[in-house]
Amino acid sequence: MATVLLVEDDPAARQGLELALRRLGYGVRAAETGEAALRDFQGAAADVVVLDVMLPGLDGFEVCRRLRRGSDIPVIMLTARGDDLDIVGGLEAGADDYVVKPVEPRVLDARIRAVIRRTARAGAPAETYGELMIDRGSLIVRRAGRDVSLTPTELRLLLVLSGSPRQVFSREQLLDLVWEHDYLGDSRLVDACVQRLRAKIETDTSEPRYIQTVRGFGYRFGPV
Amino acid sequence: MRKRLIIAFIVVALLAALASSWFHTLIGAYRLPAWLDDVIFGPGWLRSLVHTDPGQPAPHPVRHTALLFFGVAAGLVLAMITTAAIAASRRVLLPVRRLARAAQRMSGGDLSVRIQPRGRDELAQLVTSFNGMAAALEDKVGELEQMEARARQYAGDVSHELRTPLTAMTAVTDILHEHPGLTGDAAAAARLVRQEVLHLNRLVEDLIEISRFDAGTAQLVTDDTDVATVVGRCLRARSWTDVSADVPAGLTVRLDRRRFDVILANLVGNAMRHGALPVAVTAGLQPDGEGGTRLTVDVRDHGDGLPPAAIPHLFDRFYKADTARARSEGSGLGLAIAWENARLHGGHIDAGNHPGGGAMFTVSLPANGRFPVSGTEPQAEPARL
Numbered sequence: 050m051a052t053v054l055l056v057e058d059d060p061a062a063r064q065g066l067e068l069a070l071r072r073l074g075y076g077v078r079a080a081e082t083g084e085a086a087l088r089d090f091q092g093a094a095a096d097v098v099v100l101d102v103m104l105p106g107l108d109g110f111e112v113c114r115r116l117r118r119g120s121d122i123p124v125i126m127l128t129a130r131g132d133d134l135d136i137v138g139g140l141e142a143g144a145d146d147y148v149v150k151p152v153e154p155r156v157l158d159a160r161i162r163a164v165i166r167r168t169a170r171a172g173a174p175a176e177t178y179g180e181l182m183i184d185r186g187s188l189i190v191r192r193a194g195r196d197v198s199l200t201p202t203e204l205r206l207l208l209v210l211s212g213s214p215r216q217v218f219s220r221e222q223l224l225d226l227v228w229e230h231d232y233l234g235d236s237r238l239v240d241a242c243v244q245r246l247r248a249k250i251e252t253d254t255s256e257p258r259y260i261q262t263v264r265g266f267g268y269r270f271g272p273v
Numbered sequence: 274m275r276k277r278l279i280i281a282f283i284v285v286a287l288l289a290a291l292a293s294s295w296f297h298t299l300i301g302a303y304r305l306p307a308w309l310d311d312v313i314f315g316p317g318w319l320r321s322l323v324h325t326d327p328g329q330p331a332p333h334p335v336r337h338t339a340l341l342f343f344g345v346a347a348g349l350v351l352a353m354i355t356t357a358a359i360a361a362s363r364r365v366l367l368p369v370r371r372l373a374r375a376a377q378r379m380s381g382g383d384l385s386v387r388i389q390p391r392g393r394d395e396l397a398q399l400v401t402s403f404n405g406m407a408a409a410l411e412d413k414v415g416e417l418e419q420m421e422a423r424a425r426q427y428a429g430d431v432s433h434e435l436r437t438p439l440t441a442m443t444a445v446t447d448i449l450h451e452h453p454g455l456t457g458d459a460a461a462a463a464r465l466v467r468q469e470v471l472h473l474n475r476l477v478e479d480l481i482e483i484s485r486f487d488a489g490t491a492q493l494v495t496d497d498t499d500v501a502t503v504v505g506r507c508l509r510a511r512s513w514t515d516v517s518a519d520v521p522a523g524l525t526v527r528l529d530r531r532r533f534d535v536i537l538a539n540l541v542g543n544a545m546r547h548g549a550l551p552v553a554v555t556a557g558l559q560p561d562g563e564g565g566t567r568l569t570v571d572v573r574d575h576g577d578g579l580p581p582a583a584i585p586h587l588f589d590r591f592y593k594a595d596t597a598r599a600r601s602e603g604s605g606l607g608l609a610i611a612w613e614n615a616r617l618h619g620g621h622i623d624a625g626n627h628p629g630g631g632a633m634f635t636v637s638l639p640a641n642g643r644f645p646v647s648g649t650e651p652q653a654e655p656a657r658l
Contacts, residue, residue, distance in 0.1 A: 065441030072448055129436050150436045151443035151474055220496070221530075231510065233531045236496060265497065 051096035051165055052076035056086040056112065057127065058104050062150070066099070069154040075161070083107030087115055090122075097165050099157070100144070101127045102135050113142040121200040123164035127152070140241035145202040146228060147235075163229040167201045176211070178273040181250060181259055183211055192250055202227060203246045206239075210260060210270040219267040243268060285355045289348015294341070368396045372403060384411040425487045432481040439477060442470050479606040483590065486613040493529045493617055500524045500556050500568065507537045508554070516541055520556040526568045526640045532614040533638075536622070539607040540572040540634045548574025548632050558640055567620070568640040573633040578626040587624050588612040611636075 053075045057063040063079050070077045078095065080086035083104045090098070098116060102109035113124050126139035126147040139147050145164045148157055173185035182191040185208060190197045199207065205227045210218060218226075224234035227242075247254045261269055371388055378386045386407060390400040446467040449455070455463050485491045501520040508516050537554070544552045555571045579587070586592045591605040615622045620638035627633040 059437045059441075061441035062437050062444075065444035068448060069444040129433060129440075151439040154444055154447055233534055235531075236494065 050074045050076060051161070052078065052094065053161065054086060054090060054095035054098045055079045056081075056083065056098065056104065056109070057101045058082065059101075062101075066157075069157070070099075073154060073158050083109070083112035086112055090116065090120075095122065097123045097125065097161050099125050099127055099161070101129070102139065103129055110138050110142040113139065113144055117143040121198050121203075123201055125157075125160055125164060136235065136237065140237060143245065145200055145242070146238060159229065163227075164200075164202055167204065178211065178214070178271060179258065180252075181273075183207065190250070197249050199246070199249060202242055203249070206242050206246060207250070207260075207270075210268060214271045214273075215269055217263045217266050217269045223267070239268075281359060282352055282356050285352040286348060289351050290345060292344065292348065294344070365396065368400060372400060375403065375407075379407060379410075384414060425484060428480060428484050428487075432477050432484060435473075435477045436481075439470070439474055443474060446470050476604040476606075479604040479610060482610055483606055483613070486610075486617070491613070491617055493532065495527050495529050497525050497527050498530050498533070500526055500570075503530055503533060504537060504554055504556060504570075507534050508541070511538060511542075513541060513545065513552075515550055516545075516552045516554060518554045518556075520554070524556065524558065524568075526638070528568075528618060528638060529614075532617065536611045536614050536636055537570065537572070539611040540622075540636070543608060544572055544574035544576075544632065544634075548576030551575055559637075561639070566640040568636075568638045570636040570638075571633055572636075573627055573631055575631040578630065579624060579632045584624055588622070 053070050055063065055066055055070065055077055057066060057079070058081055063081070067077045067079050078089060078093065080089050083106055086098070086100070087107075098113075100109045100112060104112070107115075109126055113126070116122060116124060123146075124144045126135075126144040127150060128135040128139065128147055129150045136147055146160050148160055167188055169188050170185040175182055175184040175186070175189075177183075180193045182189075184190070188204060190199060190204065190207065206223065209223065209226050220236040220239040221234075223239045224230045224236065228234060228238060230238075243260055244254075247257050247260055250259055251257045258273060259270060261271070263269055368388075368391065375386045375388050384407060387404050388400045390397045390404070446463075449463045450467045452463070482491075501518070501522055501524060504518050504520050508514075508518060541552060541554065552572070552574045555573070557569060558566045559569050561567045583592075588608050588611075590609045592608075593605065612622050615636055615638060618638045620636065623635045623637070625633055625635075
């Protein structure tokens, strides 16, 4: 089962979430501060980080940014406020998803499952679009011959969009297909993930070639 | 002002000259009454001026000249007095006018208005008192505003603080609740704890939501939305299978899906709790009378209807129509939140009774996407996301 790195400064909340996650079958390593989490992360592998925004010392945004520098580990922000500033800040820092405290264990479980999932399609041939190579079998994406490192969410967004080139997906559809959110998901997640994905695969993010915006409707892959 | 003074001076002087000339013609031919003659020509200086021969009455033409001289002098004095009076009245009128203007601005809501006092007279005192009153009023209003802001901030802070312990409790109540070792009273207690923790969660969530509206930080995130889909999903997600929905297919309106869901869920939930089945949701477009269209959504139940006295208070926070009623499963903020969400869209909610029986709530939102706050769109992505 997956290992969760839980970063939460409040002892009761930390202990409660740890108990709940263990009960759901996750391995849990808990850290009290951002600094401790970054040290822990370098020492041992984890599959997902559940990160509180309000931390003493380095805050959640900064921890997320530092994690992102060397890793594509999925990050779920745990926000105590649910305020737009917190959400937008977390998404800018590179978080894959967020949950608002207090979170019910089954909701956290569903979110974790969604962000760590990497589903390979066995035997699928590698597809090439311009400079971009997508291999659904081995889940490898190359741009101009070089591996592109993507988080599971970014990868799944790319796979969904490129799975039906030229088809327009609404942000609501993408939230459902990629994040597996219920119908009230936050469409800003999609916009933020598209921006990160573009930064990794597009030559010029202001003139995107692969992930294109369709005004008023959503996004589509190509035409390349 | 100065021009007017000069004109007034000239006019008065001219009038005085005319009057003296008229006076001269009128009385010059006659003898003045003895007492007036004495008054005018009595003093030695004037008599010496016009009398070549003291002791003798002045000759006729000389008297005329004296009278003319006297008339012109009187006119000049009159002109000077008029000028002085106008100048004095200006000194009075100008501050009064400034005071009136300041009072007008103050009644218009500008409490920062002050007048520069001039001089030390009663008017200056009045101006000083006015300034004092304005300052006191400004202080008081500022204090009240601060108190209100503090109270709102406090409600928000308390709710935020409650979230951390609630996080721990919410995370572990399931463990307790699902524990196979608990039976009888212990199991019932665990169930009660779980239920009330969830209730507390909802209450805190709603308090935070309300404090966001109070602080003005609530934002619309709008999308082109198929109304039938959202209505259907709202009802399905809450297992309200016996609520009927009548929404035209293909009705697409630009709105904040989450907030619209909150409005609908609160109104339907309210109808289910306080009204009676059947509950029906009907949506459609209506002209708004200003060339645009509005999305109207009716939520009607078939219960006893709303007590007329309760209707004006339905959207008040924590308002309960029946004070004897036990705490309902809602937070008591549901309708207030629905109302705020409608307002954020530039719309409103009306409550009343249907002529055919039962309560009816009508949500009315602008359907042409002209919202007070612009939403996000894929093409309008913030550059730094």
